[in-house]
Amino acid sequence: MPNKLGRSSCTSILIGKKASIDGSVIIGRNEDAKTAWPKHLAFNQHQIKENNTFRSKDNKFTINLPTEIFAYSSTPEWTDKYGVFEEDGINEYHVAMSATESAYANDRVQALDPFDEEEGILEEAMVTVVLPYVKTAREGVERLGKIIEEHGAAEADGILFADRDEAWYLEIGSGHHYVARRIPDDSYAVVANQLSIQEVDFSDKENFIT
Known part of the structure; x- marks a missing residue:
């Protein structure tokens, strides 16, 4: 999405079911x-x-994956030379996922928990190793979060999840740390190439996953 300075940014939108005209949960990027x-x-x-x-x-x-693979759609690159990059899709349980909104982490964070560029998960793999194995948006967040904790992340990203009831936005802030926020049903969020979750209520397990 070019701006007046000629730059471009991935731009994501997440809409709760009470903020859309027909009651649908919507995500897009x-x-x-x-x-x-x-x-x-x-x-x-x-x-x-x-x-x-x-x-x-x-x-x-x-990563070793479950033997059962759910049906899902995806939009892979024309070549897999640089990775699969399936990017987005919807599976047979009506879970939607979009990966990713590229972001950045500062030097102080990287000094404590650097990204594992050699063996951590990248954008190109996220849909492939998460979407075909989950039945809800929350399960998608939890599965990707577990992968980040156990295998590490190679970059900072924002990832979108949705099902018929909920929309979630997950941000990877360092090599092994992430936070996910459920979008309130009557709200929406728009994000462009930045980490946007500013306040986290660690006691609120219904709306935050860390």
Whole structure:
């Protein structure tokens, strides 16, 4: 989305079910990639896959996955040379996910918990290793959060999740730390390439996941 200075930013929007006209939960994001960078629309069937392991082509991130893979849509890049980059989709349980809103972490945070660029999860892998294995938006947040804690993250990102009832926004702030905020039903959020969650109520487990 170019601005007056000629820059571009990924811009995300999340809308609660009481803030939309028809009661739908809505999430969406544009992508600030090259204008001539084709995407494919893919429909991935429900399947059982033994010894299901994901290995990134962009770094050394590797993870063992469940054998049952739920059906889901995705929009992968035209090439997997730099990674899968499935980016977004909706699975058979009506869970939607969009990854990612690129962000940044400052030097002080990185000094305490740096990103694991060699083996941590990157944007390119997130939809592939999360969306086909969850039944609710909250489960999506919890699954990605567990991966970040156990395997580390390679970059700062914002990730969108939604189902029929809830919208969640998850931000990765350092190598092993994240926070997710449920969007209130009567509210919406718009984010562009920045970490936006400013206040966290750690006692409110219904609306925050850390």
